[in-house]
Amino acid sequence: MKTHQSDPANRARLRWRSRRGLLENDLILTRFLDAHEAELSDEDVDALTRLLDLADNPLLDLILARTEPEGDIDLPHVRALLSRLRQA
Template identity: 50%
Template sequence: MQAADTALHDQPIDERRLSRLKWRCRRGLLENDLFIARFFERYEATLTQGQAQALETLMDLSDNDLLDLLLRRKEPEPELAGAGVAELLQLLRT
């Protein structure tokens, strides 16, 4: 990642993107919603562009696949983990 990309990656997200991201994170399984709600309670004030992108990547998964990751039943596939998802997943799991 180049310096300009890293700087953008570490920038906080604005309120509008945060609002859209929260809407995007609404899931069909209550268990997923509980993990995500706790994540936002802890980290929404410091959420970066990179973390938001990783969260959007996770939201592309099916509810059951996401729950398997959150409950540590499986780990992310290599192509998924390379997008900052592994670090974000650790935050979601704690």
């Protein structure tokens, strides 16, 4: 089983998915990946993938702490990654 770190295709796919329609999201996510991609665990990648499944505006609201995770994304590892994104 390939992990995120061992598979260049997975890393490229995550970076591609991080490109967003809202410039603010794009900047925050790109800076975060530039600084932390090499240290992301598979759990971190799962959390980021769940966040990237959101539309741009709800994602920005979460990153800017206007809202908190609810429903399917209200998980400890998603909250932990979101905390790191908010500091980026």
